[in-house]
Amino acid sequence: MQEQVKTISGVNPYKCMKCGKCSASCPSFNEMDIKPHQFVSYVLNDDLEALLNSESIKQCLTCFACVERCPRDVKPGNLIDTVRQMVVRKRGAELLSPEEVTQLLDPELPQQLLVSAFRRYRR
């Protein structure tokens, strides 16, 4: 499973020197159970089960602050989105349903928001 994550994300977690700059930059830090720098360690330790069930994959905003600021170009955000993809690609494991969305609409809501949310949270 570790190989699969590495291949799909294109991330080499061995480059990480654990400086924590990604987590320090993350706007979702407080809401994440597994912080961005820990995410990299979990992949190294091949503890994918914890990542697949983590709250972090729902909270990542893909703002690319972690990717931008990483001094080793590890791209923690790419790892998080890859694990999110591995979850939502399974049938019935979507993190957002069309039924749910109809309750959340408001007249000003831009199409861009719906497209983005659907792309991140379901297949």
Place this chain on the structure above:
Amino acid sequence: MTYSYYPGCTLKTKAKDLDVYARRAAIALGIELEEIEEWQCCGGVYPLATDEIASKLSSVRALNAAKEKGQDLVTMCSACHHVIKRVNDDMANVSDIQMRANNYMELEEPYQGETSVIHFLELLRDKVGFDKIKEKVVNPLTGRKIGAYYGCLLLRPSKVMAFDNAENPSIMEEFIKAIGATPVVYPLRNECCGGYISLKEEERTQDMVTKIVESAGGAQAESLITACPLCLYNLNKNNSKVDMPVYYFTELLAEALGVKEEVEG
């Protein structure tokens, strides 16, 4: 100067202002924007998983349409720009993605990242020139204190986006100067507005947006400009603390060039 133009879905619906004012300003500046035929939605977000191909094809189609016309491809929305620019980088540099996407496309000549993708702000800076814009301004927005809200997608990751310095950008401030107003630099101008999370997490988005508008207000900004429909929506909807109107940068450009009221709708 003629360019291929990719407006994107939201600019045809909720963000018509971003598109309409850009088109009026472009005419005033002598730029021809040719909307590419049969463009498709970019998907809003760039797929980070490297094995995603289908979700990149709409960008490849737009890029190839511009290539066939021999034109640069101009984008207006931050999200479209981000997605198309990054897919273009993949098509130029990632052989696996290039091969698989071209297998789907079955083009006469494979697409290999030949098109230049430029955001309208970059076009104003690099092709027209802010000095030239200054000369064409008939209604300078003198005295208005405007903060640039960059958000995430135009700037990061800077290795691919190559838009501006990701931590200390200046292009929008230069733009604000060109239209005669006073730019206000504030600390949180490149922080995330919450993006798509606002759909389900209202409280979190309110927290994030409040920090941004308080940061701008604290630096004496009276309004903000953005290039992103989702940023505009989040900043307007989730701010109950500070009086801080948010405009598309194209609206203020059209106003300064004296073409804002030209044709309605």
